[in-house]
Amino acid sequence: MLESYLRERLQNRDILLMTHIVLGYPSFEDSYQIVKAMVEGGVDLMELQIPFSEPMADGPVILRANQEALARGAKVRQCLEFAEQVCSEFSIPFLFMTYYNIIYKHGVEAFAQNMAHSGIRGAIIPDLPPEEGKECLEAMERHRLAPIFIFSPSTSLERMRTLASLTKGFVYCVARTGVTGAQTSFSQDLQDYLKRCRSATSLPLALGFGVKDRADMDFLTGKVDIAVIGTQTIRLIEEKGVEAVGDFIAGLR
Amino acid sequence: MHDRGYYEAFGGAFIPEVLSATFDELEEAFRSARNDPRFWKEYETLMSTYSCRPTPLTFVGNLTEHLGGARIYVKREDLNHTGAHKANNVMGQGLLVKRMGKKRVIAETGAGQHGVATATMAARFGFDCTIYMGEVDVERQRPNVFWMERLGAQVIPVREGTRILKDAINEAFRDWVTHMETTHYVLGTACGPHPFPEMVSYFQSIVGEEAREQILEQEGRLPARVYACVGGGSNALGIFHGFMNDGVELVGVEAGGKGLRSGLHASRLCSPDASIGVAQGYKTYFLQDSDGQMRETHSVAAGLDYVGVSPILAALKHRGRVRFEAATDEEVIQALALTVRKEGLIPALESAHAFVQAFKEAPLLSKNDIVLINQSGRGDKDIFTIADAFGDPEWQQFIMDKGEKYRA
Ligand SMILES: Cc1ncc(COP(=O)(O)O)c(C=O)c1O
Numbered sequence: 001m002l003e004s005y006l007r008e009r010l011q012n013r014d015i016l017l018m019t020h021i022v023l024g025y026p027s028f029e030d031s032y033q034i035v036k037a038m039v040e041g042g043v044d045l046m047e048l049q050i051p052f053s054e055p056m057a058d059g060p061v062i063l064r065a066n067q068e069a070l071a072r073g074a075k076v077r078q079c080l081e082f083a084e085q086v087c088s089e090f091s092i093p094f095l096f097m098t099y100y101n102i103i104y105k106h107g108v109e110a111f112a113q114n115m116a117h118s119g120i121r122g123a124i125i126p127d128l129p130p131e132e133g134k135e136c137l138e139a140m141e142r143h144r145l146a147p148i149f150i151f152s153p154s155t156s157l158e159r160m161r162t163l164a165s166l167t168k169g170f171v172y173c174v175a176r177t178g179v180t181g182a183q184t185s186f187s188q189d190l191q192d193y194l195k196r197c198r199s200a201t202s203l204p205l206a207l208g209f210g211v212k213d214r215a216d217m218d219f220l221t222g223k224v225d226i227a228v229i230g231t232q233t234i235r236l237i238e239e240k241g242v243e244a245v246g247d248f249i250a251g252l253r
Numbered sequence: 254m255h256d257r258g259y260y261e262a263f264g265g266a267f268i269p270e271v272l273s274a275t276f277d278e279l280e281e282a283f284r285s286a287r288n289d290p291r292f293w294k295e296y297e298t299l300m301s302t303y304s305c306r307p308t309p310l311t312f313v314g315n316l317t318e319h320l321g322g323a324r325i326y327v328k329r330e331d332l333n334h335t336g337a338h339k340a341n342n343v344m345g346q347g348l349l350v351k352r353m354g355k356k357r358v359i360a361e362t363g364a365g366q367h368g369v370a371t372a373t374m375a376a377r378f379g380f381d382c383t384i385y386m387g388e389v390d391v392e393r394q395r396p397n398v399f400w401m402e403r404l405g406a407q408v409i410p411v412r413e414g415t416r417i418l419k420d421a422i423n424e425a426f427r428d429w430v431t432h433m434e435t436t437h438y439v440l441g442t443a444c445g446p447h448p449f450p451e452m453v454s455y456f457q458s459i460v461g462e463e464a465r466e467q468i469l470e471q472e473g474r475l476p477a478r479v480y481a482c483v484g485g486g487s488n489a490l491g492i493f494h495g496f497m498n499d500g501v502e503l504v505g506v507e508a509g510g511k512g513l514r515s516g517l518h519a520s521r522l523c524s525p526d527a528s529i530g531v532a533q534g535y536k537t538y539f540l541q542d543s544d545g546q547m548r549e550t551h552s553v554a555a556g557l558d559y560v561g562v563s564p565i566l567a568a569l570k571h572r573g574r575v576r577f578e579a580a581t582d583e584e585v586i587q588a589l590a591l592t593v594r595k596e597g598l599i600p601a602l603e604s605a606h607a608f609v610q611a612f613k614e615a616p617l618l619s620k621n622d623i624v625l626i627n628q629s630g631r632g633d634k635d636i637f638t639i640a641d642a643f644g645d646p647e648w649q650q651f652i653m654d655k656g657e658k659y660r661a
Contacts, residue, residue, distance in 0.1 A: 052545070053547040054414070054423055054532045055423075056269065056426050056533065057269045060413070067413065070546060075544055076544045076545075100267055101531045102544070102545050104545065105530055105544065105545030106545070126269050126270075127269055127531070127534065129266070129270065129273060131266070132266070149270070150269070152269075153271075154433075155270060155274070156274065159273065163270075174271065177433065178430055178431035179427045179430060179431065182431070
């Protein structure tokens with residue numbers, strides 16, 4: 001189970017690290033090299049984003065990575081094959097991150113079956129609130145996959161409790177309003193919000209949106225269980241190439 | 254949120270968690286406005302004093318005679334302030350924004366009509382205004398950009414994706430998730446997450462209410478068929494509303510572009526290139542590939558150039574209540590030319606799609622039948638696009654001379 005894996009890891013580490021990549025960006029080969037470098041650098045779990053043409057919740061950097069991957073011909077089938085390969089080669093848990101249309105169009109049951117078959121442990125679907133997610137949640141349950149729900153600073157405590165009752169493994173807390181990639185200030189407000197998240201659930205909490213370096217990780221240590229780095233590694237790859245990933249991750253650990 | 258806004262299997266609200274509370278607030282504001290009889294009165298007063306409501310219903314005798322069949326009437330949404338039915342929705346949402354106490358509005362625009370209407374509303378009500386517009390549309394609709402900026406709006410060209418309407422919608426959502434405390438997103442058509450489809454068609458229902466009353470007054474009976482063009486679906490739902498419970502055949506006309514088999518069109522309800530999916534916050538027919546990636550669309554009319562369609566129309570198609578057809582770019586230019594020449598009416602390229610289908614069918618109906626066309630907007634303000642569509646050589650020379658003068 002995802003939760004017990006996380007709890008076990010937390011025995012030896014103050015804070016875990018989850019990273020995010022867009023599959024097929026810059027290419028599937030690069031994606032593989034990035035995963036390898038990340039796992040070797042000590043990442044605890046990873047989100048693999050299946051590119052979508054309308055990634056509504058993503059900011060410019062991840063948006064462009066989605067578009068580039070699609071322009072270079074990335075297909076859902078390739079993403080599933082890629083997932084199967086990395087899940088069998090590396091021992092950390094992998095999650096899918098994608099928008100609901102990718103799953104819906106594939107067929108919800110078939111997609112869940114494929115996810116389970118390839119060894120993927122769960123999925124983050126930012127445009128699928130629980131109110132719309134019945135079919136998908138049932139399929140994921142049948143295949144023992146973890147749906148990961150999201151808390152935001154505008155989520156009421158009552159709604160946080162509902163979301164927490166549906167999520168499996170951990171809760172993904174977005175650090176602020178807005179889309180991925182913008183600046184986050186790691187401040188008192190954030191601390192108050194995280195206290196509210198904590199009071200809503202005893203599940204591990206992940207925090208993402210704007211986490212970029214060691215200082216942010218230090219700030220988050222003791223406040224959440226998992227730090228999530230997304231946009232920053234894409235920026236790094238664009239500026240310094242895939243080779244820079246290993247050192248960057250090692251520097252965070 | 255309790256009512257998820259489903260029409261058969263279409264609609265819903267597929268929104269990121271950050272927007273959940275904002276949609277609850279919007280739904281509540283809309284519900285309370287709708288239940289307050291003073292709100293609709295206020296809306297009608299605004300539209301009759303600031304815009305041109307009720308808009309006339311015009312009998313087009315020359316076209317009727319020319320086509321030799323049914324008597325043809327045209328509902329004149331082109332006579333709204335800012336030149337299209339878009340004003341109805343925008344002014345209505347403006348009143349709602351006042352009730353919610355927000356100070357900033359954002360909108361997407363394709364043709365620029367909805368952007369101009371929103372910028373106008375913002376100027377009138379004193380709101381800050383940002384308009385997202387695909388870069389391709391900014392290039393083809395410069396006059397509208399000029400007016401939006403004069404009206405005080407900031408126009409942001411969207412360089413992502415296919416750089417047209419759908420990409421502008423994504424960008425507007427990205428702004429909204431960042432600024433929802435102060436900002437309302439004035440969506441321009443009966444699409445998007447609940448409650449937008451319901452809300453936009455509520456404001457547009459004024460078109461159908463008037464049209465029904467007017468045709469009964471002028472002819473003492475109902476039309477056999479009502480035609481409207483379909484982009485997102487707001488003008489169609491507006492006029493159809495008046496005849497939904499009558500035995501009137503309702504016909505929606507989509508953008509056939511260069512033909513339904515060309516891959517260059519925007520027909521979601523008549524073409525096999527579309528299938529049911531979830532994007533931009535709602536479930537409907539989208540022009541998408543087998544992986545669920547959205548396809549490129551094409552139409553001579555920027556306002557119809559969109560991948561999705563109102564979930565309410567998708568449901569009406571499933572129920573067999575509305576028939577859908579497509580008109581090609583070429584047919585649209587011909588129908589536009591004929592209408593200008595015979596009646597002195599200048600429909601927008603979007604609206605001309607409805608005229609195409611009515612012109613095909615009117616001759617096949619009896620002289621006792623009545624058909625009604627919704628002229629959703631006026632074409633004269635889109636002179637650059639229409640002149641291009643006509644390929645007018647003297648216009649081109651004029652523009653080249655003008656360019657020379659600016660260069661000098
Ligand atoms: C004049 C006119 N008619 C129709 C449309 C299409 O929108 P809808 O289908 O929502 O009426 C537009 C959109 O810009 C428009 O400007």
